[in-house]
Amino acid sequence: VQLVESGGDLVKPGGSLRLSCSLSGFTPRSYAINWVRQAPGKGLEWVSGISGSGTSTFFADSVKGRFTISRDNSKNMVFLQMNGLRVEDTAVYYCARLVTTNYGLDVWGQGTTVTISS
Amino acid sequence: DIQMTQSPTSVSASVGDTVSISCRASQGISSWLAWYQQKPGNAPKLIIYVASKLMSDVPSRFSGSGSGTDFTLTITSLQPEDFATYYCQQADTFPYTFGQGTKVEIK
Numbered sequence: 001v002q003l004v005e006s007g008g009d010l011v012k013p014g015g016s017l018r019l020s021c022s023l024s025g026f027t028p029r030s031y032a033i034n035w036v037r038q039a040p041g042k043g044l045e046w047v048s049g050i051s052g053s054g055t056s057t058f059f060a061d062s063v064k065g066r067f068t069i070s071r072d073n074s075k076n077m078v079f080l081q082m083n084g085l086r087v088e089d090t091a092v093y094y095c096a097r098l099v100t101t102n103y104g105l106d107v108w109g110q111g112t113t114v115t116i117s118s
Numbered sequence: 119d120i121q122m123t124q125s126p127t128s129v130s131a132s133v134g135d136t137v138s139i140s141c142r143a144s145q146g147i148s149s150w151l152a153w154y155q156q157k158p159g160n161a162p163k164l165i166i167y168v169a170s171k172l173m174s175d176v177p178s179r180f181s182g183s184g185s186g187t188d189f190t191l192t193i194t195s196l197q198p199e200d201f202a203t204y205y206c207q208q209a210d211t212f213p214y215t216f217g218q219g220t221k222v223e224i225k
Contacts, residue, residue, distance in 0.1 A: 034214065036162075036216075043203075043205065043216060043217075043218045043219040044154070044156075044162060044205050044207075044216040044219070045216065046207070046213050046214045046215055046216060049212060049214070058212035058213065059213070060213045061119065061213070094161055094162075096161075099164075101209075102150045102168070102209045102210065103152070103167045103168060103209060104152030104154075104164050104167040104168075104207065104209055105152070105154075105164055105207075106164045106167075108161035108162060108163075109161065110161060111161060
């Protein structure tokens with residue numbers, strides 16, 4: 001079971017970026033996937049989640065209206081589209097698998113770094 | 119949104135000590151609480167879910183308790199590999215908010 005993030009980069013404020021999370025070793029449609037970020041030297045912040053089917057999505061207030069989440073179960077991929085990026089979005093972004101509703105995140109990727117700076 | 123408050127922010131302890139970390143939710147979350155361990159440069163690791171259920175690869179010196187709004191993570195007989203930062207997360211209602219973390223340091 002493995003999750004691998006990609007797509008992190010250095011972007012100017014106001015710019016856009018799409019992060020990808022590649023899923024392997026399990027049936028994608030059976031699991032919700034969440035994104036969690038960690039700013040340098042700071043704690044964990046839950047960002048977004050998407051159900052196994054992709055029909056339900058959830059966002060933190062800090063990113064609502066700017067970020068969207070989607071998935072392609074046929075390609076074992078989950079995406080986080082980030083628009084209107086701000087300096088405070090600078091962080092390591094992790095994708096993680098939700099064991100089942102209410103249980104917690106049992107498998108995490110290694111993270112991808114997003115830096116927002118002019 | 120549900121706010122999660124951990125205490126203490128950090129704790130210094132010696133190998134063999136017992137450490138307890140508190141996590142309080144701003145509203146009742148039943149038993150929908152998870153605990154994570156994070157070491158520098160690594161992704162977090164789920165150690166306890168549904169407040170008290172241990173992940174299969176986690177040593178029994180870790181335990182969790184509580185329900186409603188007050189929860190505790192206890193580590194007995196602290197080992198060198200346990201020095202890390204611990205986070206609670208409520209899994210009751212989206213957004214699944216985290217506590218601010220508790221760093222367990224070597225005394």
